[in-house]
Amino acid sequence: MHRSALYVPADNTRALEKARILTPDVLILDLEDGVAPEHKTRARENVREALASLHGRRVVVRMNGLDTPWGDDDLQLLLELGPHAIMLPKAEKVEDVRSLSVSVPVWLTIETPLGVLRAEELARERGVACLVMGTSDLVTDLRAKAAPNREALLYALSHVVLVARAYGRVVLDGVSLDVQDMQGFEAQCQQGRALGFDGKTLIHPSQIEPCHRVFGPTEDDVGRAHELLAVWKEARAGGKSVAVLHGRLVENLHAAEAREVLRLAEELERN
Numbered sequence: 001m002h003r004s005a006l007y008v009p010a011d012n013t014r015a016l017e018k019a020r021i022l023t024p025d026v027l028i029l030d031l032e033d034g035v036a037p038e039h040k041t042r043a044r045e046n047v048r049e050a051l052a053s054l055h056g057r058r059v060v061v062r063m064n065g066l067d068t069p070w071g072d073d074d075l076q077l078l079l080e081l082g083p084h085a086i087m088l089p090k091a092e093k094v095e096d097v098r099s100l101s102v103s104v105p106v107w108l109t110i111e112t113p114l115g116v117l118r119a120e121e122l123a124r125e126r127g128v129a130c131l132v133m134g135t136s137d138l139v140t141d142l143r144a145k146a147a148p149n150r151e152a153l154l155y156a157l158s159h160v161v162l163v164a165r166a167y168g169r170v171v172l173d174g175v176s177l178d179v180q181d182m183q184g185f186e187a188q189c190q191q192g193r194a195l196g197f198d199g200k201t202l203i204h205p206s207q208i209e210p211c212h213r214v215f216g217p218t219e220d221d222v223g224r225a226h227e228l229l230a231v232w233k234e235a236r237a238g239g240k241s242v243a244v245l246h247g248r249l250v251e252n253l254h255a256a257e258a259r260e261v262l263r264l265a266e267e268l269e270r271n
Contacts, residue, residue, distance in 0.1 A: 001025045001267050002130070002170050003199040003215035004208050005060070009034035010043035016050050024208050025199065027054070029061045031074050032089045040070045044077055051081050060107055062087035066096050075100065085129060090137070091115050097125045105129035111137040111174075116156045119163040131164050132201060133157060135174025148184055150191065161196040173197040179204040189214035217265045225258035225265075232258075 005026035063074035091108035111134020144152035164171035173192035232255045235243035243250040
């Protein structure tokens with residue numbers, strides 16, 4: 001389940017402590033943009049301590065780029081600690097992905113125009129498990145204007161979702177920077193869900209619950225899935241190739257969608 005992935009600056013001890021009781025599906029401990037240069041060493045040590053205390057949680061660490069003064073030290077630490085996954089920022093080069101040579105999954109942040117254009121090359125590399133949109137950096141690089149409907153980003157968002165689906169990768173939407181506009185945040189979640197994202201990256205704990213509400217199956221979703229599958233099974237048992245539910249045609253693809261809803265609901269119950 002990847003409905004929510006909360007960024008936590010690794011130099012913020014208080015935020016790391018609070019993260020232990022929060023309930024996002026994924027915690028992303030951030031060594032990169034959320035940490036000032038003079039705090040990089042301390043943040044790295046905080047990650048070591050945090051990973052030792054977050055057993056049972058899905059923890060991803062966003063390292064600094066390999067072309068920065070901190071990238072090599074970050075990578076050596078993460079190879080030693082083995083988090084759930086390593087996130088590579090500003091992914092653009094296949095060579096960088098290959099050079100990681102790690103035994104844990106790799107998450108790639110797609111946040112530059114070149115990264116969007118090369119998303120397919122990057123996604124098909126061995127070990128890549130997830131593509132994460134970095135919408136804030138992308139807006140800046142495009143020289144676009146941030147807008148509630150994210151009009152300037154729609155091509156990039158859809159393109160990366162398409163690539164992720166083609167190669168069987170998880171794909172997460174970018175962050176919403178306005179932590180006070182919860183109505184706007186939920187609308188952005190709805191847009192991301194409609195575009196096909198599996199979930200969304202977050203910057204504040206208050207965003208977790210509405211994100212889960214949008215990206216997770218509701219009781220109504222589960223009820224409709226059971227109803228659809230019952231009608232579908234009855235039709236197939238009668239030798240029919242299609243069924244009709246409430247005046248709408250039901251085919252095999254709709255049955256597959258319903259099974260996925262039930263799978264996600266069962267996963268949530270287990271967790």
